[in-house]
Amino acid sequence: MSRQVRTQMPQTQKKDKKSKSKGKKFDKNACLLMFILLFSGILIFLLLTASDNKKLNSTLNETFDFAKTRIERYENYNTNDQVKSLVRLMDKTTELSRVIAQEDNLSEEMLDEYANEQRLTGILVLDQNQKVTEQTAKDGDTMLLWQKLIESDYVCDIAKHPQKTYTTRLRNEGKLYDFAAVARQDAAGIVITYMQKEEVSELNGDLTMKSLFADFPFEMNGSIVICDDDKVVSTNKQELLSSSVEESKSLYKNEFKAGGNGIVCLHSKAGNWYGRKEKIKDYDAYIFFPESQVYITRNIVCVMYVLLALLLFALYWVSRNRTEKRSILQDQKRLRVINALGHAYSSISLVNIKTEKIEIVKSSRNMKPDQKGDILSKAHLEELIQQVITEPFQEKYREFIDMSTVAQRLEERETLSFTAQTVEGRWLTIIIVPQGYDKTGKLSTVLVANRDVTEEKEREIDRDKNLRNALAAAEHANRAKTAFLNNMSHDIRTPMNAIIGFTALATTHIGNTELVLDYLKKIHTSSQHLLSLINDVLDMSRIESGSVRIEYTTVHLPDILHDLRTIIQGSVHSKQQDLYIDTQDVIHEDIITDKLRLTQVLLNICSNAVKFTPVGGTINIRVSEKPCRRDGYITVVFSVKDNGIGMSREFRKHVFDSFSREHTVTENGIGGTGLGMAITKNIVDMMNGTIQVESETGKGTEFTIMLECETSGETVKREPVPELKGARALVVDDDAQTCMSVSRMLREIEMTADWTTSGKEAVLRAKEAYEQNQEFKVYIIDWLMPDMNGIETVRRIRMVVGEEYPIIILTAYDWSDIEQEAREAGVTAFVSKPLFLSELREVLMSQSQRELLKNEKQKTQAENRRSYAGKKVLLVEDNELNREIATAIMKELGLEVDDVEDGTDAVNIMSSAEGRKYDLIFMDIQMPKMDGYTATREIRTLNDQKCANIPIIAMTANAFEEDRKKAVKAGMNGHIAKPISADVILENLDRIFEG
Structure with missing residues (x-):
């Protein structure tokens, strides 16, 4: 063990150095990334600033052009108005001079009359010495008002030169006047008229400088100020209007800094503004825009860029940390491998690939004393090979431990292994594991270890020997014939199950003639198919030789699909699979084809789908109609899709070959002859159709059959049902495709169709429609749905809408076992999947008489009910929907209902004086704070005997006897x-109050 530790230390140090170098590299990368992000941010900031400045200049130019246009318009308007007014006044004055010449006696009354007619403010008649001979004025003697003007040279000159005239507009005594003077025609002198003018303002509709830019919305919320000398005469900022320039500047810090392209920056208390000043005629124009609007694009983009840069930098650090953790885990993994090897392997060595230096970590017992030590030379290694390894394995062993090729071999594999036999007859497995890397990341050191695998090898040899013996025995038999006879049950069992199952059902319902007759028909259908299947399997040679003929007859597509469902339903039910059969755009239900062969083709595919789909799987069968290029023909497409075990890509090429079966099927123990798909392909070819398969291992298979079939010349009747034309219908099915298909059929007969995939949602929509007086006249509901089955959905809908409307159950299963329960829940009719338009129309046509009987029965029951009007009950229910439904039912029975949400609320009420007013409590069991049992016990212990002994009825989904x-x-x-019903509530009320 000490040697092992000693030999691993250099490798550990190398790894530490490598980790440190990686850390430095990562630091450099972080700095580089930060520099790139910073440089990019500065560049984006400068480019966007330049772009926004360019846009600002363009906006300023456009705004100044606009201001110039408006000011020019104002001056033109003002000038034109003044000229027109003076011309009119001159005409009136000239006319007055002519009128005076025609008058024999000039009087003040005549002047007053003329002034009133012409709406003049005053008239002065002067002699040749500019003395007033006659005058009239609304504002009294005005000679002093006009004295200076009368004495002026250009007025005096009129008396000397009668052809001259004079007009002007002037402000006198704070008022605005139009003034006109002409020569007298009756004598030497001057006639003067004047008219006081109103000040121009917005009130009299005239254009003014003040209103020129008031409330005008400028782009980017800019400000415009027009100044005349030192006064603001027009602006879109009301707080600056009529103030002086100095007063306006006091609102700002009065700091102007020149910018690029003539733009001026204005620092104000409200922030920075950018714009410039220009001279427009006699006015000074200032236009500025707030910084937030000028650089809004730059600011938004820069903020987004900063966030993005921070995100990138964070992602970089996360990635770096993960890489470091991965490296540490890899090192720890190598150490664990070495430690494990030290116990499991008989000899362990470290080999340097470049120098081929061999360092022994653990010595083998086969080594001689001179071979043992820390270092093993090439000569000792070769000697050890010859001593230990048998001659047939020596050369391959040398190739395996060739260090010149080991790095290349380890590029695609984590380890290398080789098994050889020793001279003692034992078996050794040698492995090579990567152990160390140089600074460039290339493999530099490997670990070589040996392990004795004699026992495993002997078991493997025995197992291989047994398998070879079994294979030889199997090949000796007649494989094809044996497989054929042994696997015939694959195709026979499906119809046989139907025959046996429906025979048992017929025996059970022997007293129901109609039901037994239906079972016998299904048994007959399955028997016919079984007979045809046996004939086809035994006569495969006839199909291949071409002696089988297709017999074309008129076939009703619904019969094909219903017979198919009948045959495979038993197998589907036994495997607890979901079977979905639907139609799409089927207009021609009667086609000309071979019914027996078409049924055989579909049954072969569907049986395989059932067989190769595990328990709980799903099988979808769809029939659709497509247009065909041939007149009088349609293309009928049959699609069978499952989510079973699927096929491999290689087997899909041979799926239609005779006796072809994928190895995974046989390994799973799934029986079969291997002829089903071959027969199917031959029949489809004879019917001039096509068959395609799409499959993936573990995901399922889809077969698609396309047949061009001649139509019988008749299409499905699509006339509306008179009683239901334009009526609303609700389709409820957990399969959206079925919902859409049935909805299309309803629209074909001119009904309005809605659909949902949830029973709970169907109840809510029925309630909403009923409350809004937009009731659904027909409900078509699937029997089996995941959230709420069809019968429960019907029962809850009946609580809302009563017994007025037909509710049809749509099911792919035999409904005889549930028919009574369904009828009691409110179901009025049943229809089988797949649903065709003709079947849907037929069941709707027969529904009206049934509904009349239902309504009459409901009326009779309502008349016989006891009346409990005035009884006051307390409903304890935590579910809002259940509380609403129960309240509605109880109120229909005449009960007065109060409701609470929990047992604690009920106990509090009954503990107070308020509890004495209740006659009965309906108590839910499962509630969040206090359940119904606990609440009942608490109420029974109350001191008030009336409250303690109040009748309490449990209202719960727990329906077992122990509950x-x-x-x-x-x-x-x-x-x-x-779910509760009115009848059950009445039974309990009768028992409590009448018993």
């Missing part, structure tokens, strides 16, 4: 098994 006894022992007066 009833347990309820009575706890002090309960009755036991109702869920």
Whole structure:
């Protein structure tokens, strides 16, 4: 052991150095990764900043262009308005001069009348000395108001030159006026008119500088400020309007820093803004945008990049730690291997591949004294080989321990092993295990160990000898004939099981003539198939020689599928498998083909699916109709899919060969002749069809048969059922494909179809539809579903909708054993899978009379019920849905219902004075805080005798006899098994209150 420790130490040190070098390498990689991420982040930041600056400049240019356009529009509008007003005033003044010339006597009354008509503020009539001869004004004597203007040169000049006129708009005494002057036509002098103008504002609908940019939404929430000298005259920021430039700047730190491309950065109390100032006509325009909007793209992308970089760096460190842990585990594994080898192997050596130096860890008893030690030379090794290994194995042994090729051989394998015989007749197994690596990661040291395997080798030789003897005995017999006779039961048992099973059922139901007749038909069908199967198996040579003929007759597809289900149902049930048969787009149910051969083909495939699918597996059979290029023909596609043991890729090439069976089938003990698929392929070929197989080992197999069949010329009737045209229907099946197929059929007969794959959801949807007065008129429900079976689903739906609507059970099984229970639950009809359109329409057509009888019976029962109106009960139930259903049923019986969610609530109520008002308690058993038994015991111990002796009925899903006894022992007066019904509740009420 000391030698072993000594020889391992150098390797351990090498590994430590290697681990340290790896750690340094990882540190360099981490620095490199960090540098790359940092450099990439800076580059992205700069590129996005440049892009955002470019976008900002573009936005500023567009915004300044817009501002220029708006200001120009304002000035044009203002100028045009002033010119129009002055021209109109000049026309009125000229007309007044003409009117004065026509008047014999100029008077103030005439001027007043003219001023009112023309809506003038005032009129002045001057003589040649600019003295007022007549005047009128709404605001009194205005001579002093216009004195300076009258004395001006351009007004005085009109008297000297009558052809001249003068108009202007001016502000006088704080008011705005339009002023006009023309020469008098009746004498020397001047006629002056003036009109006071309203100030331009938003109220009178005029365009103003103040409203030019108010409330205008600028891109990126920017700000625009238009200044005239030192005053803000227009802006989209109301807090700056009408303030001075200095007052506006006080809102900011007044720090401007020049940026690139003419952009100015403005530092404010509300953050940084970017923009610039430009001169627009006589105005100074400032446009700025907030930094958060300018660089929003850069900021978002950079934040995402930082998060991504952190994620990458974290992933890198996780990967590094995992690699280091993996390396440590690998080293520990090697140490465990060496320790185990030290006990299990007779000799152990470490060999340096490059120098071929052999270091002995554990010596063999076959070594001579001069061969023992820490080092074994090549000469000693060769001598040891010749002494220990028998001559036939010596050369192969030398090749096995050739160190020049061992590294290459270990590239694809973890270990190398070789078994040789010693001169003493014993067997040795030699293994080579990688042990050490150099700095470049190449293999440098291996461990070589020997172990005595004589006992194992002798057992292997004996076993091989026995197998060879058994094989020789088997080959001596007539293999083909023996396999054929021994495996015939494979194809015979399936119809035989049906015959035996239905014979037993017929004996059990001998008094039911209709049911026995149905069983006899099925026995006859299976018998016919059994006869045809025996004939086909025995006459395989006739099929191969071409003497078998296909007999074409009109065949009803539903009969084919129902007969097929009848035959294989017994085998499916015995293996507890799920069988799904559905149709898709089948319009032509009557085709022309060979019914016997088609049944034989489908039965061969389905029987194999049942046989090669384990217990609890699934088998799907689908029939679909596809268009065909030939007139009067359709393509019928039969698909049989299972999730059984499947086939290997190699066997799929030979699956249709005679007597071909995969080895895994025989190993599993599954019988068969190996002729079924060969017969199937030959029949399909004779029917001018195709058959394909898709399979994978362990996942299952799917056979697809495509036949071009002539139609009988008739299609399925798709006229609507008059009573149900446009009505809603609900399809409930745990297979979505079946739901969609049945829904398509219902839509074909002009009904509205919904579907669900859950019984619980069906109950909720039925309740919702009933409450909204959009009831489902027909329910089609699968019998077997995982969450809630069909009968229970029907029972709960009946609690909601009553007895008014037909509910049809859809099943792939014989429903005779459940028919009575189903009828009591509210089922009105049964229909078999696979469901065809003709069958669905037929069962719906016969449903109306049955429903009338159901409704009449329900009315009679309702009239005979006892009345318990006024009785007050306490319902204790923790499940909301169960509580809602039970409350609805009890209220229909006239009971007044209060409900609580737990036993503790019931005990608290009954312990108070409020408990005396209740006549009965319906108590659930399983509740989260206090179960029903405990709650009952607590109530029975109350001091108030009325509350302590109140009748208590257990209402639970525990329906066994021991559960009833347990309820009575706890002090309960009755036991109702869920799901509850009105009749059961009435029976218990009659017993308690009337008994």
